[in-house]
Amino acid sequence: MAPRIAHLGPIELLTPRFDASLAFFVEVMGMEVEAQEGPSTYLRGWGDYQRWSLKLTAAATSGMAMLGLRATGADELGRLAQEIDAAGLGEGWHDGDLGRGDSFRFRDPDGHRFELYADCERYVPPPGREPALKSVPGRYVGRGCAVKRLDHVNLLAADVRPSRDFCVDVLGYRLYERIELDDGSEAGAWMSATIAAHELVYTRDAHGAHGRLHHAAFWVDTREECLRAADIWLDAGVQIEAAPSKHAIAQGFFLYGIEPGGNRVEVTTGGRLVYAPDEPCVVWTEAERAKGQAWGVQTVPSFHTYGTPPVDGDA
Amino acid sequence: MAPRIAHLGPIELLTPRFDASLAFFVEVMGMEVEAQEGPSTYLRGWGDYQRWSLKLTAAATSGMAMLGLRATGADELGRLAQEIDAAGLGEGWHDGDLGRGDSFRFRDPDGHRFELYADCERYVPPPGREPALKSVPGRYVGRGCAVKRLDHVNLLAADVRPSRDFCVDVLGYRLYERIELDDGSEAGAWMSATIAAHELVYTRDAHGAHGRLHHAAFWVDTREECLRAADIWLDAGVQIEAAPSKHAIAQGFFLYGIEPGGNRVEVTTGGRLVYAPDEPCVVWTEAERAKGQAWGVQTVPSFHTYGTPPVDGDA
């Protein structure tokens, strides 16, 4: 099928500690404030082509309020809306969020909220702040981790399979890797709309909860920047959950931590590129996962249980 | 239009100094020999999923004999063959090269030879040589530059525009960047079938010749590996044409040199990713190009004139 989704994002994150979360994304992660509206601030990485890729909203709890998906065009947007409605998951059309055309809302089978759109405004640097290279959306921000753009999102699902099937069958995602436990159930699914190793990931919610976020990942171009980010987080007192290392799945290089509002955030780079049109899906077994990350690091237990909003017993 | 080309490659390079060229690709670049047939050796990088991405063939001269293009599927292959025939550029069906299904040959408007195919064998590591991570095609080769895979190809054309149009209109490539000289003519076009910054590039042949190769680029995952490759080339006596630096166009990091047979080879990494489905083509002016590479390095004159096979006056 022709690609229907160009890419994921923006994402809207909720935070019960708005000021601290905003300071984290601006000062520590190095994102730029693009706009402010009501309880929300719109931010972008220096390499995001849209006006914003993160909407940070003050709320009573943490978690993901909305995940944007940009359709490859207006026709695809229309077709998708129809098929999603047919699948019983549609929630109707709305005026688009900041700088965005009409948007179609829906929920995935697990209950996460999405917003599909085709049109959006590009970021235009203010006069005198144009980047030196015209193929870059904005100036490199030499501040903090200087994350470039939103890269991928990992959603927790009580049952991975229905959401994975929906993404593949309706949204047109390709399934590159997955975990199949000994009992035949699916513990995780790594999907992408492009050759990038993973854009949309579902992993099993250890608490059987619905609609929770595992993490939002922001891109840097090099592993050195991931290592540097760890130094910056350390000095800034950010809670580092997993120090920089390499995933076996998708081969991404990571740094995980918890932003002040409680949401898990990743600084990521690397990850394999999948050029083969018939690339077989890599299936990881329970025994293989027990080996830990690529270089044998055992993931900390919280990584397998914690999500936002938090649930009883895992705060 | 739905993507018709999954990716480019393999490439067949001719060399009048076969043994030296082979030693370069194996010992210096770190590629693996997969097969030998007649005057040709088939090689792959450790991250190439196909059995081979480079066919090195002993010949009276240098240059590119053939550039493979993998169609996204059998249907697309058929449609492409029809349209290419309709454009008067087809050269008919042939048995595929090593491990490859039926292939359709054609020439681009400038005269370079291509071979379209849909089916190909994947590389299977020999027993006991399986990589530790099952999402990697083969073991990392800790030898020389250890290039991972063929990345992109830059072809010289007497007239860039017709070949660019053919690639966009018939093959379905996206045009991400181009150079438009003050006289309105096109000095270069950077195209891709994916989100990768550039896969197929045409630049103007300074000699007005046809069918020549500017360079074949092999991928490494990090800029540090490009820098390391320069050290390796230096000790190995490889002719370094351009030391590692960063391109303004497409933002790729490069190292250029001339392999013993005379063909220009690049070790490359980086390069922007284009996620926007409506990304505007970046048009570089003559004045902008006069600024040199990204950080102001002026390209050496030979880079603008030399190609293979060499022509009179530029050997």
Next chain:
Amino acid sequence: MAPRIAHLGPIELLTPRFDASLAFFVEVMGMEVEAQEGPSTYLRGWGDYQRWSLKLTAAATSGMAMLGLRATGADELGRLAQEIDAAGLGEGWHDGDLGRGDSFRFRDPDGHRFELYADCERYVPPPGREPALKSVPGRYVGRGCAVKRLDHVNLLAADVRPSRDFCVDVLGYRLYERIELDDGSEAGAWMSATIAAHELVYTRDAHGAHGRLHHAAFWVDTREECLRAADIWLDAGVQIEAAPSKHAIAQGFFLYGIEPGGNRVEVTTGGRLVYAPDEPCVVWTEAERAKGQAWGVQTVPSFHTYGTPPVDGDA
């Protein structure tokens, strides 16, 4: 002889464009302001253990006003003062500059001004700004190039040899590398008080002038940070004189540019470590230097002529 000099620095730079120079060192280079006195601002890199390593002073011209040298102790300071006086180069004792004990001033044979001292205050982070790791002087500064510390200084001399001899014979520097031209004269001398490849460098002044500065080099820990610095300079409009590459001499990785006041500044990393107590001095010939930098990049002409303060005919 037992080491007499622990390390070089701080350095005092003059600038006729004080505000722009200060903005460069703070915003672009990422240094911290430690103090302000009269026409001078005192700055440090996040990894400098002293309170300051750069004193920036408003003046009618550019150039180096003073180069500090820290003696390994009070006894060595006394002995050095005596020997320098005996050599006819002493200029007497003075109260130390900010946070520094009594200092002995002198000029090298070429006329550059130095200040020797033994005691100095260490930087103490303000409460609440302590670095996470107690073996680091201060918090990593995630701003701009985030240079860590002053690394080395290259001084122009009308005649390299006398200054080199003075540094080796009196100050106790080790001579690691030098350039000997075909006529037997010395075009450059790379010296160090430690195992670091080069700390104090003299190169020939193309104009035969005295007391001029070639460049002051600031350290970053990785080559990736040098590459990143080039991107930052590019967007900030800093004049890049030489894009990142690798020196043949001493093997340092470099980025050179001109700060707004006119002084040449380097962002540097790498460089060989010399552990052998009897390491032979590497002597580079004119022919070898003609090969360019390590990977063959030809140094831009200005690099061989420009210094500060500028002289007629080379502004």
Next chain:
Amino acid sequence: MAPRIAHLGPIELLTPRFDASLAFFVEVMGMEVEAQEGPSTYLRGWGDYQRWSLKLTAAATSGMAMLGLRATGADELGRLAQEIDAAGLGEGWHDGDLGRGDSFRFRDPDGHRFELYADCERYVPPPGREPALKSVPGRYVGRGCAVKRLDHVNLLAADVRPSRDFCVDVLGYRLYERIELDDGSEAGAWMSATIAAHELVYTRDAHGAHGRLHHAAFWVDTREECLRAADIWLDAGVQIEAAPSKHAIAQGFFLYGIEPGGNRVEVTTGGRLVYAPDEPCVVWTEAERAKGQAWGVQTVPSFHTYGTPPVDGDA
């Protein structure tokens, strides 16, 4: 006191699995065989200036047979021998090992065997194998991890303090960092003869055994090479004990594993440089060590107990 030790090394390692250990150091670590004598093979990294930095000897068990220390000169060698004899630790003069002048043997207070020497042969590349840059001892070896040279050694001691005192008081090492437990005892001491963060380290033997080795560390120039080494070890089936990360102490970047003979080996880079002549020793408390490595990674238990030769209960 004037420096008496220039640097540590070579090291002699024992292995009960000689062929596998040799293959590890040559094929995986990328060292070069320089000579073979009886049960021993002499190896060097491409950047070692001596003919060898590692002597690998077939034996019934693992462990360190000898650690070389190069004196800064013949006079210092003589003085050191006298003082070591006076301390009751000397074992007399011997003909030097391969390419080495007369050597004085001794044991540290914990019982490890050392060999002091002043003269040694430099490595001379064979004709046609000279490195391109004359300031490099040998050609870069594009094979495996391509370790550059022996960097530092960590010795286990039943009681750290006497060995630390001996190294500081007699050998002239500087003490840069140490661990002091709540009971006032010393759990580790990081010492250096240069500005490099650590060259000779003692840590407490959890089994109270004597003369055991914790690890020998080999240098690479970049963190990227450490990460790459982890990939190489993974594919080669090397037992990775600790994936790449950063130490809090000394700030070195590491990769630890067990070579086939059982000895722990590190691939290392980074580490702070200590320029201040009066740098205070950093004292780490038990509570601070409980925080794990720099980025919070908890060291695996074996790291605190395993050494070679192994002792009962920790094989």
